[in-house]
Amino acid sequence: MPAKTAAQVVEAPERSPLPAGRNLLFLREEELRLAQDLLFFGYRDFTAGADEILAELGMGRAHHRVLHFVGRRPGITVGDLLGILGITKQSLGRVLQPLVEEGYVTQTPGRTDRRQRLLALTDKGAALERRLFERQRETVMRAYREAGPAAVEGFRRVMRGMMGEDARAACDLLGEPAR
Amino acid sequence: MPAKTAAQVVEAPERSPLPAGRNLLFLREEELRLAQDLLFFGYRDFTAGADEILAELGMGRAHHRVLHFVGRRPGITVGDLLGILGITKQSLGRVLQPLVEEGYVTQTPGRTDRRQRLLALTDKGAALERRLFERQRETVMRAYREAGPAAVEGFRRVMRGMMGEDARAACDLLGEPAR
């Protein structure tokens, strides 16, 4: 990952009578309105495909999130998963319990601390997660292909910039090599 | 069943230090996993600030969406708003009715078609919408400033690419000059 801080100030004033320097310091109203629209529609359509699959199985988006993050960090503790999802123990329990009962997720006691229940995907769980992943891959790959590699890097930087400190740390951890 | 045809369609001209073959597939998978993480955390934190304000007023995200899109297209019909939001009449009614009763939104009969109820924000509604807007502006402005103008353009292209046809059309309409 190139950690370039190249902030190109040279920006063509497309449809704006404002000077370029001001664009950097003052986010014009219409730009933010557009961002709101993009996030609303984009996020909705990003999740739409996976939602269909989940609905067939009587699951919701929350189940997918559990499958995703458990798949990303096998052996994660319940407490860490709660921190990532930002929900309460009870909310997680309502989703996690069926996933365990139906054989998508395993719970194994921690070696050093046997109070912990380390979570991992079963083959069945990994298969479902992959199915959901592939569906979303179509959506994201199309967007990436249309937008081009440079746009993808920009997308990542902006999305990351909207995250708070906690989310950034959690996101960084998820991207690291095997724990 | 990987017929070699699919694997060989990979674009050749890229002479970057990127590894090829399996590693390329691995990178793509990791890229998409990262995209999933970014969208989850980014969208959540993007809406978090406005959600706090809404919670104080006993409202939810759905109320904000109505205020946003009605403010964006004053005089919009109920049917058009339903199309944009992608929800049912009943779901909208449960949110819209309180907004009208509490004086955030007005309903006025259409001039040409008196069956229509054209929606618009009152001063009170516009003030609340602006309050929510300013809160989100802080989040997005910080992200835009950190990422730079080129990244912002990339972000827009990618988000737009993830939208379906309907959402793109709706999004384009919203960005057009005053109807």
Place this chain on the structure above:
DNA sequence: CGGATGCGTCAATGATACTGACCCAAGAGG
């Protein structure tokens, strides 16, 4: 007139989230 359209509303259901309280088992420290 009769059908289609725009809108509101009824009832029932489900997914996702919350708070507060309580319990159990296991680690940590006196």
Place this chain on the structure above:
DNA sequence: CCTCTTGGGTCAGTATCATTGACGCATCCG
């Protein structure tokens, strides 16, 4: 051994956001 804390599960109640199906009403239109 005996508390205190921590990781985890669970119960009860509540709220928001969404669904489907059906019905009513006013209005537009051929």
